[in-house]
Amino acid sequence: MKGIHVTSEIGKLKKVCLHRPGDELLNLPPDELERLLFDDVPFLEVAQAEHDRFAEILREQGTEVLYLEQLVAEAFKAHPGAREEFLNEYIEEAGIKGQAMPAIVRDYLNSIEDDFEFVKKTMAGVAKSEIDLPHASSATLDDMVSAHSDKESDLIIDPMPNLYFTRDPFACVGNGVSLNRMYAVTRNRETLYGKYIFKYHPEYADTPLWFQRDAASHIEGGDILNLSNKALAVGISQRTQAAAIDILAQNIFWKTEGCEIEKIFAFDIPNCRAFMHLDTVFTQIDVDKFTIHPAIMGTLRVFELTKGATPGEVDIKEHTDSLEKILEYATGVDGIKLIPCGGGDPIAAAREQWNDGSNTLCVEPGTIVVYQRNNVTNDVLYKEGLNLLVMPSAELSRGRGGPRCMSMPFQREDL
Structure with missing residues (x-):
């Protein structure tokens, strides 16, 4: 299998793109943390050790680990002039x-x-x-x-301290990529690296783009979930605008060939830091199971976008059923079960949601990577029969992102 191929959130993970935290975390001035979208300064040495263990866990499961920084360097080597072109854009946006x-x-x-x-x-x-x-x-x-x-x-x-969350600058959908325009200027520069990978890297050059980084509206990969080869979920959140989903739908349905997506489900979640992205609210962990933050129940509006009858037309309808029923309809799976972060206890749920208890990375159906510190949620997942791959998380969690946030699958097996 070559290139990009991701048609679900749970198919066996074959290739994944990570970024090992580097000196960008040493260039985080405490008085500029808010501007750089951080709450604290992680201890780099420990953060790197935790991240190395994350990569090791994935390799132990048979996943090939790719590093963002290495892919960009390989793209420069493969195409004379790409580095200078990149530097011109980098300087302009710096x-x-x-x-x-x-x-x-x-x-x-x-x-x-x-x-x-x-x-x-x-x-x-x-x-x-x-x-x-x-x-x-x-x-x-x-x-x-x-x-x-x-x-x-x-x-x-400025440094790019959020870059170890490789989920956000771009998102793999089917055999293509949403190359995102991000919410904050400090993070939008991160998408340059994806641009040069998908333009010049020998393995990924000419990958179809479902979204472009110079679009008028912003969207981030943490809001994009592959429900199946035919269905996509996208959050309307603090970081993703409804107008961006309109653009994505136009490109997927009408402007770009090769995408199999027939339905896009837009989940309207609260606009706040605690619910930063859709994947901090829920993630799929098995064919019929999702982790979920209980505070989201009863507050979601969900819209279904489909290809219209005339060129350029997108049909939209609102769903008013329960979240379980909507997910059953979207995935084609009966008996969807929602497993609450913190076991439903409001204090534990809030604490472990802050440390991304609902943000898990599925390596294959029923096998998920979780943060060690979310012990209440992890106990619940164990009791539900899930296979937990537990990683250390004392320093990485300071960036407010979990295992899913820190990974961008490039290839998964089809279900």
Whole structure:
């Protein structure tokens, strides 16, 4: 099997894309955490050890682990000129202040000859202490204030600390990809890496794109769930707009050949940090089972989008049935069971939802990767007969994402 192939959330996981946390976590100034979408500064050494164990667990299950940074470096090697093209876009989107600074940063990054190290550095960001700052004899006032003022950040280019959540910048659907436009500027730069993988990598070049990173509305991969080869679920959330789902539906139904999706189910979830994405609300863990945060029950509006009768038309109808019935209809499976995070206890559910107790990665039907710290939810899952692959999570969980968030399946076996 070559290229992208993902037609469910639970088919045996054959290939997955991860990003091992790197120096971007060392470039997280505490007073800029909110802007960079973090709540705390993880301890990098421990976070890396936890992530290495995550990758090891997946390999033990027969999954081939790919690393985002390595794929981008391979794309540069395969296509002369791709690295320069990438750097031009990267510099343009980096938010560099001062007229002379972009050229200085470009020279600094170009001095990194090894493509793999170059990619990791673009992810880590650039601090003022790393380069020769412009001086008055050769600089504008803008350069001097940006480079030397105490009021300015110590960062010239922000790090991408959220990048170990590879689920969000792009999402694999069928044999194609939704290359997303993300909610926050600080994260939208992450989608550049996907652009160059799916444009130039020998294994993934010319992958069909169901969505483009320059779209007018934002969408993130944590809101996109493959229910089957014919049905897709997308959350309307803090990070994904309904207008983006309209664009996705147009592209899937009318503008791009090769997609088998016939129905898109839009789940309207509360717009808040606790319910950041649809996959923090529920994830599929078996043919007939989903984990779910109990607070979501009774608050969901669900819309079904299908291809209309005339070109460009998309039909929409609202479902008012229970979530179980809607999921049974969407998946074609009778007897769907929803397993509540925290066992339904409101305090445990809120605590373990904050640490992504509902955000699990299914490796094959009934076998799921879970965070060790969510012991109440894990006990419930054990009692339901699930096979739990437990990973350490003290530091990785500080980024507010679970095993599903930290993984982007590239290939799954069909059910």
